[in-house]
Amino acid sequence: MRTEAETALAVLTMGAAEKDPVLSHAITLQGMEEQRHADILRLLTEKYGISVPKFAPEAPQDPNWAFMRIGYGECFDSFFAFGLFALARDSGFFLRTSSSSSSRSCRRKGATSSST
Numbered sequence: 001m002r003t004e005a006e007t008a009l010a011v012l013t014m015g016a017a018e019k020d021p022v023l024s025h026a027i028t029l030q031g032m033e034e035q036r037h038a039d040i041l042r043l044l045t046e047k048y049g050i051s052v053p054k055f056a057p058e059a060p061q062d063p064n065w066a067f068m069r070i071g072y073g074e075c076f077d078s079f080f081a082f083g084l085f086a087l088a089r090d091s092g093f094f095l096r097t098s099s100s101s102s103s104r105s106c107r108r109k110g111a112t113s114s115s116t
């Protein structure tokens with residue numbers, strides 16, 4: 001979650017610093033996507049009661065350098081984080097809540113009503 005949040009801020013800062021408007025928009029959209037990843041991981045940790053120390057990433061002083069140093073490590077972080085949550089859910093390690101099973105209930109209800 002921290003890596004995603006730091007990446008989001010670095011990408012958004014680079015988007016704001018980029019002078020070409022089309023490139024700036026594209027980079028900013030990617031920064032928003034990285035922030036979405038951080039938000040999803042935050043929501044998952046909150047939902048399952050996983051304690052995460054508070055942190056507040058700071059905008060980089062040198063947007064170009066920070067952007068170039070991002071690398072692909074955060075892709076692995078999000079890939080494994082989302083995958084581990086899915087494995088834990090499917091294994092039964094996480095209890096299913098009414099909100100996590102509501103879409104399945106709706107599908108079952110829909111299947112029942114359409115078959116009768």
Ligand SMILES: [Fe+2]
Pocket residue numbers: 004007033034037074075078
């Ligand atoms: Fe990401």
